[in-house]
Amino acid sequence: MKNKTGDIIQRCTSDAERVRIFIAEQMVSVVRIVIMMGLSLYFMFSMDWRLSLVAACAIPVIVGYSAFFHAKIGGSFEKCDENEGILSTIAQENLTGVRVVRAFGREEFERKRFEKQNVYYTGLWISLMKLMAVFWGIGDFISGLQVLLILVLGSVFCVRGTLSAGEFIAFLSYNMMLIWPVRQLGRVISEMSKAGVSIERIMYIMNSPVEKDRDNAVSREETDKALKGDIIFENVNFGYEPDIPIVSDINLTIPAGSTFGILGSTGSGKSTLMHLLNRLYELPEENGKITIGGVDIADMKAEDLRRNIGMVLQEPFLFSRTISENISITNRNMSMEEIRKAAKIACVDEAITEFKNGYDTVVGERGVTLSGGQKQRTAIARMLTSRAPIMVFDDSLSAVDAETDARIRRALSESLGDSTVILISHRITTLMQADQIMVLDKGRIVEMGTPDELLEKNGIYRKIYDMQLSLSEDETA
Ligand SMILES: Nc1ncnc2c1ncn2[C@@H]1O[C@H](COP(=O)(O)OP(=O)(O)OP(=O)(O)O)[C@@H](O)[C@H]1O
Ligand SMILES: [Mg+2]
Structure with a gap:
């Protein structure tokens, strides 16, 4: 996650290609x-060693010059490549984000930005071509000088009679055979150094640590059993960067089978707690621990843990495949009935059947053919099919209206059975039905209790409660 996706893809494509x-x-x-070099030199030395020495x-001069030339040109080529990348990113961003650009009236600005980059890119190519012209010219000149030298010296030897005219002609042809490979050698040397850099960049990925489970990880059966138990956070402290704490002193118990609500302003660390729960980020050992059913999650196999925690992430991601494939991603053999059942609970079945291709509708690039709420509900349906004992809804109903929200929650509570449910929401009506609610502020727990207890406390929860409920009363009035 520290590396940009584009950079990783580049390492896998252009570096590997190089x-x-x-x-x-x-x-x-x-x-x-x-x-070629070996044979030419052998024949040349066998004809006249003095001329061959020259x-x-x-x-070395030609090889050195050529290597220097290709290294220099290579840098310029790279710069051109880079700027071509920037140019296509601008074009791509403007095409995918065309609505934002138009909505903010930025067409002129974006057009100018593209033009500026385009002119810069063109300039780079022109100067590269000029550079090539000069370098090739000098390269030809240097090798020409060598030929000239041989020609002059050879003629002198011929006149003196130490070299026959026939040998001289043969010598010249071998010399011509020698020159081109020598110039190529310089090129190979510079390519080799570039390939070396690419190999380093690839090895960085190949050698990065693989997500590892502990050697003495508990067995799958034990994990499955434990995940039906209570979730306990004990003195949990965590930050993505070492010195910037995001959540501090988190102590909480979520009894098995209960519904636990989390309320908190944006950036208070709600999603972070969920990332820790299914180990998308590992909690360093000295930073407290998270146990489920008495087993430290760090002792479980990541795969077993995640299989048992159904998560609807805050930004649901759907693949560019059909809707039914997206829902049945946890199990390829799922029957259409099961898929539809989940979709019905998530209140998205109706919308899907209205599409021309129904469940076979392919979700467009990054899911653009679905509305935000439809995407969220599809993600909920996908999660429901996993029948996990722990289910997390990270702000998963934010994009649907309050009425649909209520309908989904009703359908959910009927089908969730004895799963432990964690509900993160900004909507009080969503949280009101939870058995317990925790209020998080700047990474710390500020309130915790049943909804009724929190109402009496007159704290943050009460304030938000009054604000949201009076608002909805105003609306109905
Ligand atoms: N991958 C990450 N790397 C570094 N910092 C991060 C990362 N993810 C989140 N943060 C930071 O951690 C803090 C808490 O983020 P988090 O997503 O947990 O908030 P949240 O309570 O879920 O907010 P929201 O209600 O907006 O979803 C934020 O300040 C955010 O900038
Ligand atoms: Mg969040």
Whole structure:
């Protein structure tokens, strides 16, 4: 989660591709270059060693220059690539976010931004081409000089009679055969260093630690049994960054089978507590512990734990597949009946059957064909099919109206059975039915008790209660 998704994808695609190209193409040319150079030099030395020495002396110069040239050009190519990426990000953002752009009247601004980047990108290519022109020119000149030197010296030797005209011609052809591989060698060297960088970037991912369960993790059966028990947070402290605490001194007990409500302003740490509960983030050992049915969740296998905790995340994510596939993601063999049953409880069946393709409707790119409320309810249906003993609704009904909210909760309470339910919501009417409510403020528990107890306390809960309920009375009045 520390790495941007785009960066990870780039490491998996362009870096892997660069290494592949190096191995597939450059390795072959390395073999060819070595053979060509070796043979040419062998024949040249067997004809005239003095002339060959002169020819060979130029090799390091040409290789060095060529390596330097390709390294330099490579950097510019990378810069072009990078800026092409920026350009396409701007285009992509504006296409996907076209409604936001228009709603805020930012068309002109965004157009200018694109144009600016486009001009910059074009400029980069033009200067790269100029650079190429200069470098190729100089490269040709240097290798030309070497040929000239051989030509002059060879002619002198011929005139003196130490070299025959035939040998001289043959020598010249071998020299020509030598030059090109030598220039290629410089290129290979610079490609090799780039491939090296790519290998490093790939290894960073390959070597990153895999999510690991403890060696002495409790068995699956025991976990399944434990997860039907009470959830207990003991002195839990946690922050995403080491020095920035997000939740502090959390002590709470959620009895098995009860409904537990959490109320708190945005950013107070509600979702964070849920991330800890199913170990999307690990709680460091000295930061307290979370037990379920008496077993520390750190001692369970992550897979067993998560299978037993149904979560509707705050920002439900649906895959670009059909609705029925999205709902039955926990079990591919689920029957249509089961899928529909879950959808009915989540009050989304009606909406889905109204679609032309019903349950076979493919959810569009990032779920754009579904409304926010439909997405949330589909996610609830998906969670219900897992029949987990612990169910978490993280603000899962925020995008549906109060009436639908009530309908879903009624249907839920009939079907949840003896599951432990954690309800996070900003809506008092949603929380009112909970057995216990905790009020969280800036990562600390400020109130906890039954809804009636909290009403009497005259604290935050009471304030929000009065505010929301008087509002709804105003509406009905
Ligand atoms: N992955 C993360 N990395 C770093 N900081 C995070 C991360 N997720 C949340 N935070 C920070 O932790 C704090 C608590 O966030 P959290 O999502 O738990 O709040 P919340 O109570 O669920 O709020 P909301 O009601 O808006 O959903 C926020 O200040 C947020 O910026
Ligand atoms: Mg949240």
